[in-house]
Amino acid sequence: MIRLTVPYVDHRELEEIEKVLQTGFYTQGPKVAEFEKKVADLVGSHYAYAMSSCTTALQLALHTLELKPGDEVLVADYTFPATANIVVTEGQTPVLVDINLDTFSMDPDDLESKITDRSRVIIPVHAFGCSADMNPILEIAKKHDLFVIEDAACALATTYYEKYCGTMGTLGCYSFHPRKAITTGEGGMIVTDKEELAQKIGIFRNHGGVKGEYFYHYDEAGFNYRLSDIQGAMGVAQLEKLDWILENKRRLAAILREKLQGIEGVTPPIEPAWGGHVYQSFVVLLDDGIDRDAVIHSMREKGVETTLGTYAVHAQPYFIEKYGYKPGHLPKSYQAFTQSLTLPLYPQMEDGILHIVVDILKEVIKENIN
Numbered sequence: 001m002i003r004l005t006v007p008y009v010d011h012r013e014l015e016e017i018e019k020v021l022q023t024g025f026y027t028q029g030p031k032v033a034e035f036e037k038k039v040a041d042l043v044g045s046h047y048a049y050a051m052s053s054c055t056t057a058l059q060l061a062l063h064t065l066e067l068k069p070g071d072e073v074l075v076a077d078y079t080f081p082a083t084a085n086i087v088v089t090e091g092q093t094p095v096l097v098d099i100n101l102d103t104f105s106m107d108p109d110d111l112e113s114k115i116t117d118r119s120r121v122i123i124p125v126h127a128f129g130c131s132a133d134m135n136p137i138l139e140i141a142k143k144h145d146l147f148v149i150e151d152a153a154c155a156l157a158t159t160y161y162e163k164y165c166g167t168m169g170t171l172g173c174y175s176f177h178p179r180k181a182i183t184t185g186e187g188g189m190i191v192t193d194k195e196e197l198a199q200k201i202g203i204f205r206n207h208g209g210v211k212g213e214y215f216y217h218y219d220e221a222g223f224n225y226r227l228s229d230i231q232g233a234m235g236v237a238q239l240e241k242l243d244w245i246l247e248n249k250r251r252l253a254a255i256l257r258e259k260l261q262g263i264e265g266v267t268p269p270i271e272p273a274w275g276g277h278v279y280q281s282f283v284v285l286l287d288d289g290i291d292r293d294a295v296i297h298s299m300r301e302k303g304v305e306t307t308l309g310t311y312a313v314h315a316q317p318y319f320i321e322k323y324g325y326k327p328g329h330l331p332k333s334y335q336a337f338t339q340s341l342t343l344p345l346y347p348q349m350e351d352g353i354l355h356i357v358v359d360i361l362k363e364v365i366k367e368n369i370n
C-alpha cells in the first residue's frame with residue numbers, strides 16, 4: 001500500500017531521546033526548552049510554549065483570553081473539528097464561517113457578515129500548509145477589536161508574504177502530530193509576542209502553579225498540558241530536518257501539480273499570491289460529477305491510500321444537533337468536505353511512487369466520472 005504519509009525519522013531522534021533517558025528526568029525540562037527556543041527563533045516569536053497537542057494548545061490559548069460564557073468565537077468551518085470543539089468545551093459559542101475554495105481558508109466576506117456585538121475572537125485555519133489570506137482578516141479583527149488565534153496546526157514554517165503563520169494574530173498554535181511536517185508523536189506549541197498572555201500560558205499549562213522557593217503555590221485552577229522531555233528531544237532532532245523536509249515536499253508537490261494538469265475533473269491546489277505553501281497535505285478538488293468516496297475506495301483497492309481533505313464542522317452531528325446547522329448550510333465548506341481528496345505526499349517519497357499514484361488516479365477518475 002502506498003501510504004498517505006510516512007514521518008521521516010533517523011538515528012538522530014534516538015540519539016536525542018537517549019540523552020534524556022540517561023538523565024532520569026522525563027517530564028518537561030531542558031529539551032522542551034531547547035525545542036521551544038528553536039521554534040520561537042524560526043518563526044520570530046517572543047514566546048513559545050510546548051503543549052501535549054495542538055488541541056490543548058488551542059484550548060489553552062482561548063482559555064488565556066478569559067472570555068465570558070456565551071461570547072462568540074468565529075471559527076473557519078472547514079477544519080479538523082478540534083478547532084471548533086475547543087470553543088464548545090471552553091463554554092463559548094462557535095460561529096462557523098465559510099471558506100474560499102482556492103485556499104480552503106476563511107472567507108473574509110462571510111466573516112464580516114457574521115460579526116455581532118458578542119464576537120470576541122476569530123480563529124482562522126491555515127489549511128493544509130497554505131496560509132489563509134490574513135490581511136483582510138486582521139483588518140476586520142482590528143476594526144471590531146477582536147483577538148485572533150491562528151490555527152497553524154498544519155502550518156509550521158508556512159509564510160504569508162514575509163510573515164510566518166502563527167505570528168500574525170494574538171496567539172498561534174502548531175501541531176506535531178505524525179501527519180504534520182515534523183512530529184513528536186503527539187505534541188503542539190503556542191507562540192505569542194504578548195508577555196502577559198505568555199505568563200498565563202506558562203502557569204495554566206502546569207496546573208496553575210507558580211514556583212516559590214521550595215514549593216509551588218496555585219494561583220489558578222490549571223491543567224497538565226506539558227510535553228515530555230522525551231518528546232522535546234524528538235522535536236529538536238526533527239527540527240534539524242525541517243528545511244530538507246520542506247524542500248522535498250515542495251519539489252514533489254510541483255511534480256504532482258504538473259502531472260495532474262491533464263486530468264479532467266481534478267483541480268490541484270493553488271500556489272497563493274503570498275507564496276509560502278508547505279504542502280502539509282496535497283489536497284485536490286474533484287468535480288461534482290465524481291463520487292469522491294468511490295474514488296477513495298477504488299484507490300485503496302489498487303494499493304493507494306487517500307482520504308478526504310478535512311471536515312465541514314457544521315455538517316458534523318454534534319453541531320447539527322446543538323446549533324441547528326444543516327449539511328450544506330456553509331456551501332463552499334460543504335463542497336470541500338464532500339469533494340476534496342488528499343493524495344499521498346511525504347518528503348522521502350521516490351518520484352516513481354508519485355508517478356504510480358497519478359497513473360492510478362487517472363484510471364480511477366475515468367471509471368468514476370459521470
Ligand SMILES: Cc1ncc(COP(=O)(O)O)c(C=O)c1O
Nearest residue numbers: 053054055080082153175176177
Ligand atoms: C487544522 C487543525 N487544527 C487542530 C488539529 C489538532 O491537532 P492535534 O492532533 O495536535 O491535537 C489538527 C489536527 O489534525 C488540525 O488539522
